[in-house]
Amino acid sequence: MKQIASPPLVILFSIILLLTSCNQTSTSEKNQAEGGKKLIVGVTMLSMQNEFIVNVHDEMVKKAQEADIDLITVDAERSALKQVEQVESFIAQKVDAIIMNPCEVEASSPAVTKALSAKIPIINVNSETTIKPSAFVGSDDVESARIAMKFIAEKLGGKGNVVMMNGYMGQAAQIKREQGAREILKQYPNLKLIANQTAEWDRAKAMSLMENWIQSFGPKINAVFAHNDEMGLGAVKALTDAGLKNKVIVVSIDAIPDALQAVKKGTLDATVFQNAEQQGAKAIETAIKAAKGQPYDKETLIPFQLVTKENLSKFLK
Structure with missing residues (x-):
């Protein structure tokens, strides 16, 4: 009877390696299916x-x-x-x-x-x-504006003219910050909102808007409430350039690094920290x-x- 030759050792090793590899692949796929991705x-x-x-x-x-x-x-x-x-x-x-x-x-x-x-x-x-x-x-954006406007009211002794810079119209923060500000204004009948317009959260647009308000109202403006720091800092720049900053309170919201530095310098009177x-x-x-x-x-x-x-x-x- 003719004997069948045994497979060389290298072939056996290759078969074992292939089977092990297949088993590892299926385990990997299983782990991925169980949430490994x-x-x-x-x-x-x-x-x-x-x-x-x-x-x-x-x-x-x-x-x-x-x-x-x-x-x-x-x-x-x-x-x-x-x-x-x-x-x-x-x-x-x-x-x-x-x-x-x-x-x-x-x-x-x-x-x-x-x-x-x-x-x-x-x-x-x-x-x-x-x-x-x-x-x-x-x-709670309503609360942020209450805090800011309350600070303004106390600094002005409940009497004066305020301008308000709105954020991007229709965004929740803009709507709620305006709401919160108006709630406080109702509590102080001698605190008048004489201008209210959007600067779209933007520093350059806020500077331009503040320049327009300075031309329209001049020294009648006692305080600025800006819905965010970018706009607040734009207002500060316009007021400083016009030589009016020392006579006008400016408060904004967010406490970004630039605003904190402005508070430190005294150019921004206050900001409201949002984390x-x-x-x-x-x-x-x-x-x-x-x-x-x-x-x-x-x-x-x-x-x-x-x-x-x-x-x-x-x-x-």
Whole structure:
């Protein structure tokens, strides 16, 4: 009988190696199926030209890296229409969660509806929409304006003329900060709002607007309330150039580094601290929990704080 030759040892070793490799591949695939893949979160921000918004986003990036998740960030450039399209793109990419910093209360709302319909959790950060998202992380903008206007009222002894610089019209922060300011004005009948106009959160536009108001009202202006620091600093520059800053109180919101330095110099009388780091961090934390199907807070409100020369050291880094 003819004997069958045994396979060479090298062939046996190759077969064992191949079987081991197949087993490892199937284990890897199993781990991925069980949740081993990285979470992907789509982020659409109102405007990456706004320092406070950039600060919020920087903290998101930091926390995403710590949690080992991937962020896809896009800039809506203040366009609610573009923002809705960006969310549609995230849905098409099948991201695990979406974080939106809404451009407008009404016009950005369809983005929330679309995400929820696609069963993708969507978290609004810093600003709100009419349609309720999966969760909101931010601060009470009405309260921020109450704090600012109360400071102005006390500094003026409840009597004087105020001008107010609004943020981008139709955005939640603009609506609520105007509401909060008007609530305080009602409590002081001798405090008059003589001008109220948008400078769209922008320093250069605020400077131009303040120059126009100086021409129209001159020394009649006793105080400026700006809905954010960028506009407040623009107002300070115009008033300084006109030689009027020492006679006019200027208060704004956010406590960005430039504003804190202005408070230190005495050119900005006060700012209202809004915690960008906590907003960014909590938004990421909430998005991760929602994506994993874990319990999460539907609303996270981070308090505002008045910043003046007296307590400035607590906020300077």
